[in-house]
Amino acid sequence: MNRFGLLRKLIEGKELTFNEANTLEKTSPNSSFPFKYIIVEKLKEQGANAEIYLTKSKNPRIAKLGYEKTLLNGYKIQREFKKRGVKVANPRGMFRVYNPNLKRFFTAFVMEYAKGENLSKIELENPEFEIVQKKLEKEIKKMKKLGYKSYYARSKYLDESFFGLKLENILYDKATGRITLLDFDFDKLDTKKLYTNENGGNNR
Known part of the structure; x- marks a missing residue:
């Protein structure tokens, strides 16, 4: 398949094989x-430790680029929260996404x-304000029950946070x-709390 066909495949949200990806960029087999x-x-809007892009697709998604270790940690936490009913953006997963301008794949x-x-x-x-506050209190209660510990709640950003969540990381849709x-x-x-909660309080 030629370059145009491979780009079309990515736009359609289809996964490339390693050989197909290697046609667009010589990439690591690992x-x-x-x-x-x-x-x-x-x-x-860019985070301090990440770059934020929109994917080109029928249903655009957010692709967050940065350090693989921290991205993976954020994905795992967000995935656990989504599974347990916390109101987070629905995580799709960790991928190698393609930037056609730079002709490179990036972990996102x-x-x-x-x-x-x-x-x-x-x-x-x-x-x-009171409505938003009550909604956030409800979510924070769920998160703490799952053993959530916020980085911002124990850092210099505490004054800029809302229940330990940085204000710029809370979206509110007025509509x-x-x-x-x-x-x-x-x-x-806290994996112990997470496991206990998952098993209905029986930490076996």
Whole structure:
């Protein structure tokens, strides 16, 4: 398959084989993540330790590029939260995504493109602020039950956080009232609490 056909395959959200990926870029045979998605639009808002892109596809997703170790940690936490009903952006997985401008594959954590603005940019007036606060309290309660430990709650960012979550990592969609939590790359889960909760309190 030629280059155009391979790019079309990525746009359609189809996974490439190693040989197909190797046609676009001479890549390592030891890659542990699937070759999938193409990134074209870099979002203006960038994290301190990551770059954020939109995938080019029928249903655009967020592709977060950065250090593999921290991305993988964030993905695992977000995946556990999603499974247990915490309102996070739906994680799709870890992939090698292709940047056609640089003609290179990059490791990325791909997730749902959630609508809304982050709380650091929104001025909330009562009673709207109280509504958001109650929703966040409910989510934080679930997260703590699963052994969640926030990096920001024990750092210099504490004054910029809301229940230990950095304001820019909380999205709020005024139209639907939905809140979405993001970015757990440097956070931790207490696996003992997670296991206990998963087994209905019986830590066998």
